[in-house]
Amino acid sequence: MQQVEADPGHSAWYVERFRALAAAGEDVVGEARLVEALVPPGSRILDAGCGPGRLGGHLHRRGHDVVGVDVDPALIAAAQEDHPGPHWLVGDLAELDLPARGHPEPFDAIVCAGNVMAFLAPSTRTEVLRRLRGHLAAGGRAAVGFGAGRGYPFPEFLADAEHAGLVPDLLLSTWDLRPFRPDSDFLVAVLRADR
Known part of the structure; x- marks a missing residue:
């Protein structure tokens, strides 16, 4: 929300x-x-930092049970308007507790796109990852993507993820499956719970 406070039209x-x-x-x-x-078809998917709902809306139309969470009420309002069907919730990922909000079932997958991780306050990053891990079903995976040069170095993110109990299954440099290299300017990490 600091971005919104700095630029009310954002x-x-x-x-x-x-x-x-x-x-x-x-x-x-x-x-x-x-x-x-x-x-598989009909899975439960959490869109963490869903913004205006473009991903969760698409996944819902494809037959998945989707819950989208974003801290920005304006973005949630747009998601509700443009993509009816998923459960859109205003919430802070650092305080994510969906069972307390009527969504007790764990998720088969979590998507956290749109540079969400880089927008988080540094002090909350590991907590957000821990909470995402806590919402994954056994065998579930989280796909997290963000760009380099945004104040969250990739090695630091991977260390934070491991500290939160998430380990990489696959590291990519794009959402269209290009391999990750040390000089990649984007990271898509497919993570699983370390049980």
Whole structure:
């Protein structure tokens, strides 16, 4: 929410940006396709930091049971308007407790796209990862993606994930399955609970 406080028009700009891209026929759901490849049909999926709902909306239309959470009420309102069907909730990922909010079942997959991890306060990063891990079903996986140069070095993220009980199954440099290399400027980490 610091981004919104610094730029009160940011949320509206973000919503309109993805509406315009979708209207122009651009691919705005590539992250969702990767997540869908991780799970069987009809899976429970958490869209963590869902923004205006582009990924969760797509996954819902594909037959999955989706819950989307974002801290920004304006983005949740846009998700509800543009993508009816999923359960859209305003919430802070650092305080994520979906069983207390009426969603007791764990998730088969979690998607955390859109540089969400880089927007988190550094003091909350490990807690967010711990809470995501706590919402995964046995055998479930989380796909987390963000760019380099955003104040969260990839090795630090991977160490935080391990500390939270998540270990990498697969590291990619794009959502369309290009291999991760040490000089990659983007990371997509497919993580599983270390049980």
